[in-house]
Amino acid sequence: MMQFKGVTVDKAANVYFDGKVTSRTVYFEDGSKKTLGIMMPGEYEFSTELKEEMDITAGSLEYKLQDGDWQTIDGSGVFYVPANESFQLKVQTVVDYCCSYLAE
Template sequence: MIQFENVTVDKAANIYFGGKVTSRTVFFEDGTKKTLGIMMPGEYEFATVLKEEMDITAGKLQYKLAGGEWKTIDGSGVFYVPANESFQLNVHTIVDYCCSYLEEE
């Protein structure tokens, strides 16, 4: 999906790591939400509350889920992070991403 329709967007940015990671929250009519953002090169660690789908739309990074191995996305790709877990990122180039918050099945 290239664009979203019939949504509400938070005007204020979510800012992390001194501005090296930023996003905007997008709310859908069905109550779900996503964040759209960019990450500058660097090393980061995030923690989840809900299961997350990380859709990388551009850039190069490596990610590591808790207890896992480093994996690389170069250009585009998707990975999933379980609820209540942390994950590490090593961002090599500017990364454009969309994070979807998913209900556990």
């Protein structure tokens, strides 16, 4: 899906790692939410509360789930992070992403 309709968007950005990762939260009529963001090259670690779907729409990165091996996405791809876990990223180029927060 390239476009969302009937949503509310937070004007203020979510800013992480001294501005190297930013996103905006998008709220849907059904109560679900997503974040749309950009990551600059660098290494990052994030923690989750809910299960997340990370949809990489452009860029190159490597990701490692808590008990997994390093995996590569070059261009576009999707990975899932379980609730209450952390994951690591090695971002090689500017990455455009959409993170969906999923009910278990």
